[in-house]
Amino acid sequence: MIPVMYVLALAMTVFAIGVFGMVSARSGIRMMMSIELMLNSANINLVAFSNYHDDISGQVFALFSIALAAAEAVVGFAILLMIFRHKGAINVDTINILRW
Amino acid sequence: MNIEWILSNYGVLLPEAVLTLFAFAIILIGLKYRSILGYLAFVGGVVSLGLVIMNFSVNATLLYNSLVFDPLSQFFKVVFLLVTLLTIIASLRYYHGNAHQGEYYFLLLIATVGMMFVASANDLVSLFVAFELGSIATYVLAAFDKENPRSIEAGFKYFMIGALSSAILLLGMSLIYGITGTTNFTALSQMSFEMSGYTLAALVLIIAGLGFKMALVPFHMWAPDTYQGAPTVVSAMLAAGSKKMGFVAAFKLIVLALIALRTEWYMVFAVIAVITMTYGNLVALTQRSLKRMLAYSSIAQAGYIAMALVVVSYTHVDSVVNLAMGGALFYILSHAFMKGGAFLAVGTVGYMLLRDKIKVDEDDIDNFSGLSKTAPITAFSLTVFLFALAGIPLTAGFVSKLLIFSAAIYGGLAWLAVIAILNSALSLFYYARVVKVMYWDKPKFDLKGEPTAYVVAVLLALLGTVLLGVYPGPFVDVAMKVAEVFL
Numbered sequence: 058m059i060p061v062m063y064v065l066a067l068a069m070t071v072f073a074i075g076v077f078g079m080v081s082a083r084s085g086i087r088m089m090m091s092i093e094l095m096l097n098s099a100n101i102n103l104v105a106f107s108n109y110h111d112d113i114s115g116q117v118f119a120l121f122s123i124a125l126a127a128a129e130a131v132v133g134f135a136i137l138l139m140i141f142r143h144k145g146a147i148n149v150d151t152i153n154i155l156r157w
Numbered sequence: 158m159n160i161e162w163i164l165s166n167y168g169v170l171l172p173e174a175v176l177t178l179f180a181f182a183i184i185l186i187g188l189k190y191r192s193i194l195g196y197l198a199f200v201g202g203v204v205s206l207g208l209v210i211m212n213f214s215v216n217a218t219l220l221y222n223s224l225v226f227d228p229l230s231q232f233f234k235v236v237f238l239l240v241t242l243l244t245i246i247a248s249l250r251y252y253h254g255n256a257h258q259g260e261y262y263f264l265l266l267i268a269t270v271g272m273m274f275v276a277s278a279n280d281l282v283s284l285f286v287a288f289e290l291g292s293i294a295t296y297v298l299a300a301f302d303k304e305n306p307r308s309i310e311a312g313f314k315y316f317m318i319g320a321l322s323s324a325i326l327l328l329g330m331s332l333i334y335g336i337t338g339t340t341n342f343t344a345l346s347q348m349s350f351e352m353s354g355y356t357l358a359a360l361v362l363i364i365a366g367l368g369f370k371m372a373l374v375p376f377h378m379w380a381p382d383t384y385q386g387a388p389t390v391v392s393a394m395l396a397a398g399s400k401k402m403g404f405v406a407a408f409k410l411i412v413l414a415l416i417a418l419r420t421e422w423y424m425v426f427a428v429i430a431v432i433t434m435t436y437g438n439l440v441a442l443t444q445r446s447l448k449r450m451l452a453y454s455s456i457a458q459a460g461y462i463a464m465a466l467v468v469v470s471y472t473h474v475d476s477v478v479n480l481a482m483g484g485a486l487f488y489i490l491s492h493a494f495m496k497g498g499a500f501l502a503v504g505t506v507g508y509m510l511l512r513d514k515i516k517v518d519e520d521d522i523d524n525f526s527g528l529s530k531t532a533p534i535t536a537f538s539l540t541v542f543l544f545a546l547a548g549i550p551l552t553a554g555f556v557s558k559l560l561i562f563s564a565a566i567y568g569g570l571a572w573l574a575v576i577a578i579l580n581s582a583l584s585l586f587y588y589a590r591v592v593k594v595m596y597w598d599k600p601k602f603d604l605k606g607e608p609t610a611y612v613v614a615v616l617l618a619l620l621g622t623v624l625l626g627v628y629p630g631p632f633v634d635v636a637m638k639v640a641e642v643f644l
Contacts, residue, residue: 088317095324099331106335114340118282122327125289129320132296136316139309152310155382
């Protein structure tokens, strides 16, 4: 069996990639992909810990969170679609009406 | 399996069930009859509120201890439903004749159901699912006026930050599960942790994830943009209702479940609370947009409420813990009236400008000049709400601040109370400026008549604000009784 530490390291790497993508992306689609990465890193964690503790509830949690990520993506792409209709682009730099 | 068996076992779920049924009925009926939808949503909210109040002192767990129904959850459900009802009343006018009313009221009710389940959650899984239900519906609500670029931008920013925060929260939860091997709050609260790198990471992630929802500085940057850009009725709901969802989740996760960890953390909470209230008040000073000013003041208010977390993690004296948590609960109830009312009053003016076809920024402070002559009820109510937010006696804001600040002093955190009091004094400046503009400046626009639905919603919020301030006794007793859950 793969030691749980390795899986944890993998999950954290994936999460870090997601955070980096979120911060550096200019395109809305890329930001959505980065969010998916971050959510999935938590899912990797949950499944690995479920195996480690020999307890099924972590896998159930992961299933729920996958379904929720899908629901979230639907709303996100709907909002991106509206932005595209208004501005003809989904570049984050164009979203700048509201500021202090 | 008959009806009686279901009612006796799952009867506590009736408020949520009623609200869900009404939500789906609204979607179906909205295909044909649009004009009655708002009233239908209102009836659903009232029935649900009645059921919650009837069952206020219940004590039950459901579905393998993943949902708990106790006075704490019922208290928060009352707050959420009151805010939703106020929002629905004002929306009757704002979304009158809108082709997408069905979706609007559906999302409003479903968001409320999600918040109510957060209040009842007793397990990481049910908490996360309910949290997402409450969040995803409000993302759509913030972007609901899809012809208005501001509303879309508000929705986009809210969605991106919200999704980021739920990913962070989920990672924190997965670490908690990894450390303990359980997801249940009751089991977590009986566990003894030792402080290690993992627990540290888990706690930081959870505080960050929930901090986004509560709009605590440094996790606040979405709040001003979203509250300013979203339709004002939705801003009222976000600031007064949705934000409380973060608080109840934080109370449950940090104070109830991770009880073993919280004691080491008082300094972190203290720094967050102090930065939050100071930053919110300082930036609010310079705002010209009233909705943005209210958003920053809402951030400052979150800082005051977060003082309860500081006191609870600093002291172990039962009476002080009770006072702090009871004060926080009372603050949350009165904040729902004050902030909800203030946003709705600002929305009234925005709606009147829209109706009279005056093309200006709907929430600029200039629009409010001389409002006491053109819209006296709105002007007076907004004055009361702003003074309540500043903490002037005879309003709900004074009593709630008194409770929380005295809890800080009794808990041995006098310096924190001093900073909070100085902040309240600072906040009076920008609230008073709006009152001055409304009462002493010359009217800028000739507005004709206040819309009835808005006035009713604002007056109800006014009633709540004044009642809680003039006659707080029974409500404080209820809040203290509810707060005994935390002992």
